[in-house]
Amino acid sequence: xxxxxxxxxxxxxxxxxxxxxxxxxxxxxxxxxxxxxxxxxxxxxxxxxxxxxxxxxxxxxxxxxxxxxxxxxxxxxxxxxxxxxxxxxxxxxxxxxxxxxxxxxxxxxxxxxxxxxxxxxxxxxxxxxxxxxxxxxxxxxxxxxxxxxxxxxxxxxxxxxxxxxxxxxxxxxxxxxxxxxxxxxxxxxxxxxxxxxxxxxxxxxxxxxxxxxxxxxxxxxxxxxxxxxxxxxxxxxxxxxxxxxxxxxxxxxxxxxxxxxxxxxxxxxxxxxxxxxxxxxxxx
DNA sequence: ATGGCTGTTATCCG
DNA sequence: CCGGATAACAGCCA
Numbered sequence: 001x002x003x004x005x006x007x008x009x010x011x012x013x014x015x016x017x018x019x020x021x022x023x024x025x026x027x028x029x030x031x032x033x034x035x036x037x038x039x040x041x042x043x044x045x046x047x048x049x050x051x052x053x054x055x056x057x058x059x060x061x062x063x064x065x066x067x068x069x070x071x072x073x074x075x076x077x078x079x080x081x082x083x084x085x086x087x088x089x090x091x092x093x094x095x096x097x098x099x100x101x102x103x104x105x106x107x108x109x110x111x112x113x114x115x116x117x118x119x120x121x122x123x124x125x126x127x128x129x130x131x132x133x134x135x136x137x138x139x140x141x142x143x144x145x146x147x148x149x150x151x152x153x154x155x156x157x158x159x160x161x162x163x164x165x166x167x168x169x170x171x172x173x174x175x176x177x178x179x180x181x182x183x184x185x186x187x188x189x190x191x192x193x194x195x196x197x198x199x200x201x202x203x204x205x206x207x208x209x210x211x212x213x214x215x216x217x218x219x220x221x222x223x224x225x226x227x228x229x230x231x232x233x234x235x236x237x238x239x240x241x242x243x244x245x246x247x248x249x250x251x252x253x254x255x256x257x258x259x260x261x262x263x264x265x266x267x268x269x270x271x272x273x274x275x276x277x278x279x280x281x282x283x284x
Numbered sequence: 285a286t287g288g289c290t291g292t293t294a295t296c297c298g
Numbered sequence: 299c300c301g302g303a304t305a306a307c308a309g310c311c312a
Binding site: 002003006035059080081082083084117119120121162164171172173274275 | 289290291292293294
């Protein structure tokens with residue numbers, strides 16, 4: 001489930017594994033993966049580059065590249081996992097999994113992008129980062145920053161939180177989780193979230209995201225994709241690691257189960273064609 | 285087995 | 299302009 005925390009954890013792990021390696025060969029097997037750029041231009045731009053760092057912006061993994069002289073400005077390789085994108089790291093000789101969308105031969109290792117539903121994206125065109133909202137975990141993300149993001153919209157606050165141009169990186173799961181912890185109804189009109197409530201939502205959002213990163217960072221990761229205990233993480237989790245992960249979610253996917261605070265049954269409600277989970281008693 | 289659901293987002297309508 | 303619906307796609311589950 002690639003939302004901000006999952007991409008952050010992935011980026012931190014890949015940073016350690018990929019830094020200093022050279023991109024020797026790029027094989028895009030599913031052209032639609034590369035947008036908005038031709039697969040050819042993407043491959044040509046990437047081949048020969050050396051990976052300097054791996055980071056994150058919103059739900060994008062950002063691979064900073066160097067190593068080729070005379071190519072002008074710094075280049076960034078952007079990866080969006082969509083719903084089901086995964087990055088697998090392994091032997092060059094291993095057989096490729098089904099739904100392999102792209103293969104990257106790096107020095108000493110092979111990186112494979114697998115994506116059954118094909119919502120993932122890759123590009124070297126960083127205009128896709130334009131228009132993204134503030135990073136909720138940056139120090140300059142203050143309660144006023146969130147207040148500004150919620151202002152001037154009659155949309156439900158839950159829907160607003162999913163708008164990447166307002167706050168970057170929040171997805172369907174953490175939007176529900178943050179609103180639950182802030183005791184705020186997902187149906188509340190965004191421009192009617194009041195001062196004290198903004199403060200609660202601000203801290204709840206940061207807590208939820210930070211906790212997820214902390215927990216994700218301590219999990220044993222399975223970069224080869226061999227593990228079967230893989231239902232949650234885009235790049236695969238070592239077996240058995242998924243259990244504690246789900247327990248951490250307090251409302252998401254708990255329809256009909258008792259609220260952990262008041263005991264009332266958790267409800268599911270469709271907003272903007274996505275499921276929202278909430279407690280009808282605790283969240284007003 | 286059929287249909288409803290799924291972590292995302294660009295684009296199309298009214 | 300705004301906001302809701304849809305499409306892109308495959309897999310899983312009841």
